Amino acid sequence: MAKKMLEVKQLTTKYITRQGEDVYSVDHVSLDIEEGKSLGIAGESGCGKSTLALSLMGYYFAPLHYVSGEIIIDGHNITGLDPDVVRKTVLGSEVAYIPQAAMNALNPTRKVGKFIEDVMKAHEIKMSKKEVREMAEERFALLGLPADALDKHSVELSGGMRQRVVIAVSTILNPKVLIADEPSSALDVTSQKMVIKMLKNMMEIGLVKSMIFITHELPLLYNVTDDIMVMYAGQIVERGTAHEMVFDPVHPYSRGLMRSILVPEEGTRDVKLTAIPGTPPNLKHPPQGCRFAERCRYATANCRYQAMPIVEFGEGRTYRCNMSVEDLKEVYAREDNE
Amino acid sequence: MKTTNETNTPVVDERQSVSFGNRDKDFSKEPLCLSGRGVTRVFHTGKITTVAVDHVDFDFHKGELISIVGESGSGKTTLSKMLLGLLEPTEGEIQFRGKPRDISTGAKKREYWKGIQAIFQDPFSSYNVFHKIDAVLDDCINMRGGKNLSKEEKFNMKVEACSFVNLKYAELTNKYPFELSGGQMQRLMIARIFLLKPEILLADEPTSMIDACSRATILDMLLKLRDETGMTVIFITHDIGLAYYISDAVYIMEHGKFVECGKPDKVMLTPEAPYTKRLISDVPKIHEPWDLSTVDMLGNEKKPEEKKEA
Numbered sequence: 192m193a194k195k196m197l198e199v200k201q202l203t204t205k206y207i208t209r210q211g212e213d214v215y216s217v218d219h220v221s222l223d224i225e226e227g228k229s230l231g232i233a234g235e236s237g238c239g240k241s242t243l244a245l246s247l248m249g250y251y252f253a254p255l256h257y258v259s260g261e262i263i264i265d266g267h268n269i270t271g272l273d274p275d276v277v278r279k280t281v282l283g284s285e286v287a288y289i290p291q292a293a294m295n296a297l298n299p300t301r302k303v304g305k306f307i308e309d310v311m312k313a314h315e316i317k318m319s320k321k322e323v324r325e326m327a328e329e330r331f332a333l334l335g336l337p338a339d340a341l342d343k344h345s346v347e348l349s350g351g352m353r354q355r356v357v358i359a360v361s362t363i364l365n366p367k368v369l370i371a372d373e374p375s376s377a378l379d380v381t382s383q384k385m386v387i388k389m390l391k392n393m394m395e396i397g398l399v400k401s402m403i404f405i406t407h408e409l410p411l412l413y414n415v416t417d418d419i420m421v422m423y424a425g426q427i428v429e430r431g432t433a434h435e436m437v438f439d440p441v442h443p444y445s446r447g448l449m450r451s452i453l454v455p456e457e458g459t460r461d462v463k464l465t466a467i468p469g470t471p472p473n474l475k476h477p478p479q480g481c482r483f484a485e486r487c488r489y490a491t492a493n494c495r496y497q498a499m500p501i502v503e504f505g506e507g508r509t510y511r512c513n514m515s516v517e518d519l520k521e522v523y524a525r526e527d528n529e
Numbered sequence: 530m531k532t533t534n535e536t537n538t539p540v541v542d543e544r545q546s547v548s549f550g551n552r553d554k555d556f557s558k559e560p561l562c563l564s565g566r567g568v569t570r571v572f573h574t575g576k577i578t579t580v581a582v583d584h585v586d587f588d589f590h591k592g593e594l595i596s597i598v599g600e601s602g603s604g605k606t607t608l609s610k611m612l613l614g615l616l617e618p619t620e621g622e623i624q625f626r627g628k629p630r631d632i633s634t635g636a637k638k639r640e641y642w643k644g645i646q647a648i649f650q651d652p653f654s655s656y657n658v659f660h661k662i663d664a665v666l667d668d669c670i671n672m673r674g675g676k677n678l679s680k681e682e683k684f685n686m687k688v689e690a691c692s693f694v695n696l697k698y699a700e701l702t703n704k705y706p707f708e709l710s711g712g713q714m715q716r717l718m719i720a721r722i723f724l725l726k727p728e729i730l731l732a733d734e735p736t737s738m739i740d741a742c743s744r745a746t747i748l749d750m751l752l753k754l755r756d757e758t759g760m761t762v763i764f765i766t767h768d769i770g771l772a773y774y775i776s777d778a779v780y781i782m783e784h785g786k787f788v789e790c791g792k793p794d795k796v797m798l799t800p801e802a803p804y805t806k807r808l809i810s811d812v813p814k815i816h817e818p819w820d821l822s823t824v825d826m827l828g829n830e831k832k833p834e835e836k837k838e839a
Contacts, residue, residue: 453770466745
């Protein structure tokens with residue numbers, strides 16, 4: 192078995208609102224990623240995908256607070272470390288994070304090359320300016336970015352180019368885990384493809400040992416990651432390989448998501464697009480039982496009171512529902528025939 | 530709380546699905562609603578001249594759902610502003626109901642806007658933050674000549690409009706739009722359109738800021754609205770998968786020009802223009818492999834001249 196790059200055990204984090212209420216937006220999440228693998232996280236807005244990404248860095252700032260659980264990166268437990276230590280020794284070298292609007296992270300008053308020097312300084316890496324420059328040039332060449340971008344200000348670069356430059360800079364310390372939170376959703380399709388190509392390339396040549404990719408665009412996840420995990424209301428509801436999750440989802444929520452896929456392919460026009468009615472629950476007062484029960488077509492009165500455990504079935508697949516896999520599949524098959 | 534004895538009894542069963550009524554209808558025989566010949570818009574910034582929309586011709590028929598697809602910077606938004614009458618074309622003519630459009634005075638403009646309404650990309654900035662939802666909906670009723678209706682009649686109209694988009698008016702009354710989620714705001718926008726019943730609805734990327742799941746709900750409502758009121762819907766988007774799914778006619782726009790137009794099946798499955806081919810190949814798919822080798826990392830900067838040669 193390959194080495195586990197990231198192991199998260201029962202991680203719980205919460206937001207504290209100004210009124211002093213606790214909102215548990217990551218609730219007992221456990222996951223692991225092996226070396227060289229990527230994991231996609233899907234779900235609606237407000238399901239806790241981005242909070243999970245922030246929580247995984249081990250660096251918490253108000254209103255986000257750590258509650259319980261462990262994050263182990265390559266055998267090194269980073270929970271409970273001092274925020275300053277995390278910032279200097281974990282961020283960048285162990286975990287790197289690319290937010291959605293990463294392109295705005297560049298300093299508009301500095302040239303990209305100077306910005307990289309600043310990054311090195313912030314991580315207390317002793318390198319001369321010349322060495323940094325050489326390293327940056329080498330890295331840019333490796334990733335197919337033009338070297339003259341180093342001598343430009345961020346405004347001189349196009350949106351897609353800026354995004355790729357930020358990705359290149361944030362992975363310059365060869366992180367073990369890269370967390371990409373919707374890295375391409377603000378870009379047009381061609382730039383998106385370039386970003387994805389670059390990320391895949393980084394995984395292949397081993398600059399990044401493992402990757403978490405967050406998006407609600409399922410066709411994109413399917414093409415990028417090995418595994419897909421679906422989140423709902425702060426919890427994991429299902430996990431499986433990308434192929435299994437897209438073509439054979441088990442949880443009613445995953446199935447709802449997969450049915451909202453729109454791709455320009457023959458046949459999609461004839462398939463009815465189905466929406467999941469309602470909205471995710473307010474996590475200030477999470478439902479007592481299954482969190483999806485309110486919106487689930489198959490929910491029974493029991494579902495609303497009984498807390499749902501996560502159940503393992505098959506190889507590495509898990510789901511959170513009290514109906515058995517066989518029953519669910521039977522219901523789905525009946526529905527498809529209608 | 531009601532008790533359910535049987536397992537698998539759906540407690541909530543309000544699954545919505547897209548109606549397929551007008552799926553393959555031929556709209557070319559329907560009367561023309563909005564058409565344009567040689568519509569052009571040029572912007573001047575200092576010495577730089579940008580032709581944002583370059584001599585485009587279009588015919589939008591009554592009840593048709595048209596998608597205009599293009600990447601950022603292709604001129605989609607400029608075209609939509611001209612259709613809405615917010616920008617004057619530099620050249621060319623736009624015809625409304627078969628006659629040249631006249632929006633030279635404020636009163637004529639207001640009259641025109643009774644016939645064409647829009648939903649914009651960002652629901653968060655589409656509302657007046659000082660107006661409650663009731664006021665938003667009341668405005669629509671008043672604009673349709675319902676000023677003298679009784680309170681009760683107005684109330685019923687608002688309830689009907691909200692239930693059309695699966696919102697509960699009782700939960701919305703006395704609230705401000707910013708208290709809703711993005712998807713709900715966009716649905717409220719559709720409730721407005723339902724009250725206004727314009728002939729043409731222009732939807733400028735209405736789903737790009739909401740997630741894939743609520744997107745299906747919004748699309749469903751737009752289709753329902755079209756089917757019930759016979760409205761013409763102009764859908765502006767960069768999402769080619771969405772355009773393929775929803776529309777009766779697709780216009781592909783590149784650098785201010787329509788490079789290809791026609792029935793979605795024809796345009797998407799057998800594209801002719803190189804630009805359409807590229808757009809389709811750049812979208813990730815699930816049944817076909819996604820070929821990443823077609824993009825060149827260094828060829829990022831868009832060069833219109835080169836593309837024209839290709």
